[in-house]
Amino acid sequence: MACVLVHIEATGDQPSAAALSALGDARRIATSLGAAVYAAVVVPGAPPTTRAGRANARAQTPRPGPATSTGLDDETTDRLVAALGRAGADKVVLIVSGSDGPAIWSSTGPALAAACDHLHPALILFPATPAAGDIAPRLAARLGAAFAAHAVVELGPRGEVVFSRSVYGGGYRRRLALDDLDRPVVVTLPIGHALARGGDDAELLIFDLGADRDRRVLAIAVATPAPAPPLRDARVIVAGGAGVAAANWPLLERLAAALGGSVAGTRAACERGFISSDREVGLGAQYVAPVLYVACGASGSAGHLGAISPDAEIVAIDRDPDAPIFRAASYGLVGAIEDIVPTLLAALERR
Ligand SMILES: Cc1cc2nc3c(=O)[nH]c(=O)nc-3n(C[C@H](O)[C@H](O)[C@H](O)COP(=O)(O)OP(=O)(O)OC[C@H]3O[C@@H](n4cnc5c(N)ncnc54)[C@H](O)[C@@H]3O)c2cc1C
Structure with a gap:
């Protein structure tokens, strides 16, 4: 397996607690499978430029480009990468979407899908936030992946990964073994406190979609700002x-x-x-x-x-x-x- 990718919601250099919990689960799965954990953060970045002729997303490594390419300055980027590395990420992927606003499919999904097309993760994890409810099933459909909502991750006796979720009002559990699927899987995970301890040396990748950005959505305004914290x-x-x-x-x-x-x-x-x-x-x-x-x-x-x-x-x-x-x-x-x-x-x- 190439990689386990986790969608991270972050404010500046602060990943959400829900994202860190999903990273903890990802670390556990990836260690069992011998895979790498990629923490994917979609950032608005600079408004689209007219860099015509760029056919494909590109990856840069190991340093970020100029601050304007991601919308984050170098210090914020360093702190974010360090926080995600400590929480279990091997690589941090900043995906420049070119559109601003809350994390919903229109602002985030196409950019995430483009990065997945490039990285080919076998497993894409989301903490079960309202944003994930909007993005994850659409991403699965876009990628032709399997989708499991609100699944708990279990490791079988041979270390195999099994997704388990309650059905029929909690009376039964449905189990889905990763090995039985011949396609990528998108999963939303219940939010827990499963924090992992990683190192300080996560590698940074930047995906700037350039001319491939979805230009239909450049900004999203929230009509009534949420009066209370999430x-x-x-x-x-x-x-x-x-x-x-x-x-x-x-x-x-x-x-x-x-x-x-x-x-x-x-x-x-x-x-x-x-x-x-x-x-x-x-x-x-x-x-x-x-x-x-x-x-x-x-x-x-x-x-x-x-x-x-x-x-x-x-x-x-x-x-x-x-x-x-x-x-x-x-x-x-x-x-x-x-x-x-x-x-x-x-x-x-x-x-
Ligand atoms: C498909 C589907 C999806 C659903 N999804 C959700 C969901 O996401 N979230 C959700 O919450 N529900 C959901 N429901 C509804 C759920 O089944 C219940 O109907 C609902 O949660 C009941 O809400 P309640 O406990 O507030 O009300 P009730 O069940 O009516 O309970 C009210 C309680 O208040 C107590 N009470 C009354 N007056 C007082 C008082 N003065 N002081 C102290 N106690 C008092 C009563 O004794 C009672 O225990 C869903 C239902 C369906 C069919």
Whole structure:
């Protein structure tokens, strides 16, 4: 196998926590297969130039080109490469897409596909972020690759790589062995805390697609900027369900602020308009991997719980002592949100 490629979302020189967790999984797989780990970061770079006549993407190694080619200055590039190297990457690939904006297929996918055409990775991994939900299946279709969503990586007795995912509401697991596939595989991985320890000497490659850039999309504007930090990196999440009355949501905001966390919701809460749908946690929405998850007035449906990392410590508050959430929780508080949360807040504020 030539390489395992991981899509990295980064802000400047800071890879996201979700990306580092996927790199940890990639390192484990690549070590087992004797393959190299490529960390691929799509950067906006300079606006398209008129370098006509360039038919193919090109790779430069080992130093970055001028800052304008990637949009990152040399120091930022060095810090990013070092961070990704320490997290397990053998090579860091900066792919200059020429379009700006959030990571979605239009801004990122064609550039990533062009780099994959050049590098021929056997395995392309994404942490299961909202961006991955948009990019990964389209990339698989573009490359003619197999696609597995939200799969956990297991190593078989002979070191073979097996992707495993729960199906039918968690009642069964479907396993897919990499050896059985005769094509590249694109996989989105649940976000965990599987960090790897690599060296400081990752090699840098730059793919500047030049004349091959997709010029249909040069910039993407976000109409309403997200008011809160992304859930995928949150270490503490306070989630509300249908059991939290509209008037009590400010209590959840205060609890999240007191714990240094973010507020999220179940689908039922989002559908009632208590919280915006970009804060929904669930199998049909976002996967999260906090250290602490405080579930308030959420019954604990499989669709909701299945998207919370098994490593998270769950504290549940619900007035129904038989609510399924208590079976998943480490700590349970039986009672009404409007009684328990103010008591918790008073205790936290006293400290
Ligand atoms: C295809 C499909 C995909 C889905 N994807 C998702 C998904 O991605 N995410 C998701 O969340 N759901 C998803 N669902 C919906 C999911 O099945 C549940 O319906 C939903 O999660 C229930 O949300 P809830 O726990 O907030 O509401 P409920 O199940 O109604 O629970 C409300 C809880 O609040 C408690 N309560 C009520 N009042 C109070 C009070 N005053 N104080 C304390 N407790 C109180 C009740 O005892 C109850 O336990 C999906 C469903 C389908 C069919």
